Amino acid sequence: MLIILAFIILFHLAAAILCFVATIHNAWWVVTPAGRDVIFTDLWYSCNATCVPVENSHTTDAAYLQAVQATMILASILCCVSFFVFILQLFKIQQGERFLFTAVIQLLASLCVMIAVSIYTAQKNTFHMPSLQDGSYGSSYILAWISFPMTLISGLMYLVLRKRK
Structure with a gap:
């Protein structure tokens, strides 16, 4: 059980790190x-x-960009909050109960990442100056897409996980 718990914690931390890096790093679009x-x-x-x-x-005019900024920041915050809630629930909930509150917060973080990256994908041409139109997606954009399934899987793991001895 300790190995499974360590894997879940590492998986969650990896998803949070990817979310932070995708939000902060300056490579969503490369020209x-x-x-x-x-x-x-x-x-x-x-x-x-x-x-x-x-x-x-x-x-x-950049309302789409502001929506992407807000949802990526919210996803990063929710991912951290869900980790702290998981640690609290790990010590507070009784044996046999599920980590539902943690799962809901993590699934909301996943939804925020999906919304942000989907908006960026659909509206990428309105974000950039005409001289920057002929570029390609950068590493931060790819990391954001990778963090989406990781946060989703992490949320689903918490949904299934029961506290054991």
């Missing part, structure tokens, strides 16, 4: 213009030699 430096764009900044805020990110 390699001919003869110039590679330009990395994340949810807040576009960086090559210097970093500048994403154009119009503070206006209503």
